[in-house]
Amino acid sequence: MTDPERLAAYDKLAGPAVKAAGGRLLSRGSRVVAHDAGIGERTILVEFDSFEQAVAAHASAAYQEALAALADGVERDFRIIEGLD
Template identity: 80%
Template sequence: MAKGYWVSAYHTISDPEKLAAYNKLAGPAVQAGGGRLLARGGRIVAHDAGIAERTVLIEFDSFEQAIAAHESEAYQEALVALSDGVERDFRIIEGID
């Protein structure tokens, strides 16, 4: 079964307090959904049209598990706390089986 991944690239962070509130809620929600944090805001080298910006990578045992974690009540609560505090590109992608 192919793994699932959350990939978030933060274009701008306009409200660090909202991001902190989101992080406080999102971490437990991700763990409860079976997610494992692989990378968050570390060093980045961007190539081609890439932009060196805060990036988060979370792994799940399956693509379906990644979708379910995003749809969970706990993670939706985290998104409410984040609201308009950031502009980000968030994707759920399927890994190679």
């Protein structure tokens, strides 16, 4: 299920919230080639200087406001992954 209005409201709030928390948008790809059991859906990739900064960004009031605007507008698979460097 995708609610385009809720997704647009989320996008409007989430981008500035992530940027304010120090995130750098690396990909906002709607072009995905999925292999094996992968799901070819919209994939967003954001980089932070640290794992802890990413966790704090997700918990921030600004990002939580974006999530509230999205509510159940889409099915999400959200992950914070520690980098190698």
